[in-house]
Amino acid sequence: MNYKDEYADWAQSYDNFGAITDINEEEKAFLLSIFSKYKVKNALDCACGTGPHLYLLSKLGVDVCGSDFSEAMLKACKENLSQEGISIITKKADFRYLEKVWIEKFDAVLCMTQSIAHLHTHEDLLTAFKSMRERLNNGGILIMTQGTTHLTLQDRFRFDLVVNNQDFSRVFSRDISEGFQTINILDIYHSDKVSKMETNSVHIKIILDDKYKSLLTEAGFSKVNIYGGYDMSPYDKENSWKLIVVAER
Numbered sequence: 001m002n003y004k005d006e007y008a009d010w011a012q013s014y015d016n017f018g019a020i021t022d023i024n025e026e027e028k029a030f031l032l033s034i035f036s037k038y039k040v041k042n043a044l045d046c047a048c049g050t051g052p053h054l055y056l057l058s059k060l061g062v063d064v065c066g067s068d069f070s071e072a073m074l075k076a077c078k079e080n081l082s083q084e085g086i087s088i089i090t091k092k093a094d095f096r097y098l099e100k101v102w103i104e105k106f107d108a109v110l111c112m113t114q115s116i117a118h119l120h121t122h123e124d125l126l127t128a129f130k131s132m133r134e135r136l137n138n139g140g141i142l143i144m145t146q147g148t149t150h151l152t153l154q155d156r157f158r159f160d161l162v163v164n165n166q167d168f169s170r171v172f173s174r175d176i177s178e179g180f181q182t183i184n185i186l187d188i189y190h191s192d193k194v195s196k197m198e199t200n201s202v203h204i205k206i207i208l209d210d211k212y213k214s215l216l217t218e219a220g221f222s223k224v225n226i227y228g229g230y231d232m233s234p235y236d237k238e239n240s241w242k243l244i245v246v247a248e249r
């Protein structure tokens with residue numbers, strides 16, 4: 001299936017979520033613990049976006065490189081990294097076909113913040129998971145995170161004020177239909193000097209714990225761990241605000 005770049009129009013404003021240097025300390029502690037457990041020395045972030053995890057991993061001393069499908073996101077990423085004086089190899093790659101641009105093998109492949117859900121079919125997901133697994137050393141791991149859980153899919157969380165500061169607010173409004181969610185993103189600039197609104201949207205597949213387990217097993221992964229938070233609590237349909245996958249090659 002062909003996909004359009006849903007970030008082309010808002011890659012430059014994407015980081016209104018937060019600068020890549022704004023490290024989430026809980027996520028950092030989680031990754032440190034996983035990297036220590038699996039002895040991760042090098043990694044590929046295969047949906048690097050504007051580069052937050054490239055930045056974080058480089059600070060953690062992991063030898064990291066990145067790729068992404070979106071040229072606009074890669075451009076923003078390169079600008080961000082150069083601003084921080086960090087040199088990391090980044091390439092344009094669809095994560096279904098990583099072998100086309102990466103011949104190296106890694107101790108970890110990361111696909112963070114719901115990036116995998118941009119694939120819409122079982123076949124495409126399977127192709128991507130096989131390609132990611134193929135890039136892993138023996139004993140390597142695939143890490144994925146997302147904010148979509150059984151809990152957050154409840155209708156009462158349909159609207160979410162995800163950023164709100166003096167000059168800028170970002171609101172999500174979500175429509176769910178037949179296994180997909182369209183996340184409408186409303187950006188409101190409201191400073192003394194600027195008053196304007198921008199809208200964007202992403203259409204993503206809803207993938208939850210059981211689906212991850214079956215797909216990743218079908219793709220050849222030997223063990224699939226699903227956590228409900230950075231504290232590594234087990235995923236819980238009633239209470240989890242995050243869904244984190246660590247799949248062992």
Ligand SMILES: C[S@@+](CC[C@H](N)C(=O)[O-])C[C@H]1O[C@@H](n2cnc3c(N)ncnc32)[C@H](O)[C@@H]1O
Nearest residue numbers: 047048049068069070073094095112113115118
């Ligand atoms: C929600 S953003 C997350 C970016 C980054 N991982 C983060 O945590 O900020 C989703 C990213 O997935 C990328 N993406 C979507 N489909 C892709 C594909 N088939 N191959 C590689 N990257 C893809 C998008 O271009 C975008 O940069």
